[in-house]
Amino acid sequence: MLLKHTTSKEIERKSLTINPAKTCQPIGAMYAAFGLHGCLPHSHGSQGCCAYHRSALTRHFKEPVVASTSSFSEGSSVFGGSANLVQAIDTIFTVYNPDVVAVHTTCLSETIGDDLTQIVSKASDDGKIPEGKKVIYCNTPSYVGSHITGYSSQLAAFIKFFSTSTTKKKNVINIAAGWMEPSDMREIKRVAKEMEARIIMFPDMTDVLDTGLTGKYEMYPKGGTTQADMIATGDSKFTLGLGEYSTMDACVKLENKCKVRFKVLDIPIGLKATDRFIMSLSRHANVPVPESITEERARLLDLISDNQKYFYGKRVALWGDPDTLIPLTEFLISLDMKPVYIITGTPGKPFDERMYELLKDVPGAKFKSGANADMFQLHQWIKQESVDLLIGNTYGKYIARDENIPFIRFGFPIADRAGHNFFPKTCYVGATNLAIQILDALMDYQDRTCPEEKVEFQM
């Protein structure tokens, strides 16, 4: 048993994190930067940061993940990383020739106090940034927030460096996409198209981190929000932010900068969150909800009603990121399941407030965020009273095996299964996929473990 060290008796921990349910800011900034077309993420720090982020993203997406690094040395830590970054900008445009370089900081460059505004303007003065190219940047100290915070900071940087308002508002809705899979974004775009709503989605990782095999390696694949679209977000008439943690900051900044009003919704995972998204999009884009979408919803309801007894009362433990956990919890409740334990390492109040509301009618439900909200805590709760299903990233596999609990992979990172890049979890189609996955996991488990005389052809 890999986790034989876990006891059901909760131990008191003052400082220690065991098996974290989060990671650090820079990887979020790197991920979001891939959602801008022709963008090379740049890690301003030690070489290892960049290597770790690239490896982690590669394992999850199974795609080439290319980013550059300032390669800090001993000298940088004493004299600051300015020289490294100026040199890096020069190297990047000479060799890799991206349209945009998106610089993010690390714990080291933040602690030694590098001022990116000043460094980038120096690079510009020194003529290191070619005509028509751009260097944008954001601050992502690893000791603040989590990977989600880093993602949010990158989105805010997109607004800061691109969004521009002319006098004329266009009949376009911005969709600020929270941390989700490229497949989830693809589905949201499909739904918007089906509704004939004109949208600009940012960031947009479709066709960047889910490209096909053609025999050619493209360093800058065809996908990603274009700079033109990113600039035009300032002229859109409304922004829908999907996921409070990852998009609120960008939405607020865009409103302040370009007077684009906004509403932050949950990522449309599950029935109710999708309802809210569709209604908002319909209202703000001023388009009706087409029959085809209503039918998708009806098919989801049909699936749920057909299988309701398998959902009923099942206890579920979840972990991951707040923007996905909130609508996921809500969906499980809609399915008549019992989300009893919910953990996120990402700190912040909104999660606690929403969970408190959502879980009012789930007796015995526990949730925790921020410090010490880690996989060890979750496992201790499970040891005290077990659950029927686990939903979360690959780091749950040890608990699943030790406790023999069915397990659905959902979130980041998923390093041991395929599918997250193909089957969306967003909108009605995504909710259907998710409900089917839940049923498969529960029913496979039942078939595998029930007494032989109880194995039945029809379920």
Add this chain to the structure above:
Amino acid sequence: MSYILEERKKQIARVGGTVKDIDCGKVSLAGSVSQRACVFCGSRVVLYPVADALHIIHGPIGCASYTWDIRGSLSSGPELHRLSFSTDLREKDVVFGGAEKLRQSLDELIDRHKPKAAFVYSTCIVGVIGDDVESVCAQMEQEKGIPVIPVQAPGFQGSKKDGYKIACEAIFKLVGTLDKPTPKYSINILGDFNLAGELWILLEYYKKMGIHVNASITGDGRVDDIRNAHNASLNVVQCSGSMIHLAKMMKEKYDVPFLRVSYFGIEDMSDALYDVAKFFKSEELMDAARKLVREEIGRLIPALVPYKEALSGKRAAIYVGGAFKAISLVKALRLIGMKTVVIGSQTGDKDDYKMIQELCDDDTIIVDDSNPVELSAFVKETKADLFIGGVKERPIAYKIGLGFCDHNHERKEPLAGYDGMLNFAKEVYATCMSPVWKFVK
């Protein structure tokens, strides 16, 4: 070649070409998409397999998250090394210091897990914010009665290779602190990390020869074995990049001689066994080695035939961490009829590259500290059919339509020894001959 920077031209050579001495061991140029990692990474991968030690990472959360159970080093007993412990330094710790947080964490952990030793890794900012990790470790060592070893591994203080050195020094602190009786023919295995259970294959071979493996450092490693490591007669060092420093220190202080070996491919594997027998000047051991090699090769060669037939004439590109491994791979590939057309490493030194130049055919491209742009251009130019590398190279190889073999942490089948050679052939065959490539081209 616009994809090669002026500054990097001396880090690339062609066998038979004009560049003779590769300019290696340099820090990566800022702004390059280097495939290299950092000092912390180097120390962490080397120490990680010590399974009954506590490994705690003092720093912001990332470094603990990214190194949680990614090594693939198997343990035959304890699994403590596979958990992730972090002090998760936050903004207030950066301002007020994190030493107390570390002390509390160690206190809790050592009491609960009763490890044989603790390794305390400090990452980039720990030194900058001025935490006195040494004194926390010293205090804990005294209180808890186990070695608590600081591993000062700020990422920026050099390359991954420097991290290996720091790890060697951490291990060296343990060596010589325990004395157990050791048999006559006693060796330590240095530089095998028991990926996919490779160490266990080697143990079997040495056992058959009548040689006692005193300590395996660090694959399936145990603290007490390491503490007693100085009582072995010989250090057998693989993956020279990571462990040669330890071997040299043990030679100097405890007069334990060392041998450099590799366990990949038939020739190198057999040499590893013969060289050890030779060292002990024992006919008995040599006979046992000969018998073992004869039996194993007798089994292996016929088994390799179908793979060799299918793969004959195919071309391989190699880009791995250490150059010593790359050299073994060239030989192993030859054994299955394949030609190496590109060969590179993250951390090779001058001698390594010289050996490669002597070993490889004319026009083979040799490269130090490369990046995806260069690698994909080299592969295209040389019409390679196979890429051997690590996690970051895999999807690039696939995108170009090449077969791929992971010779790094993510290998799933043992590739060492004679059985490993067969696994390697099978893996290369499976990926090169996969029908999927036919649909792409």
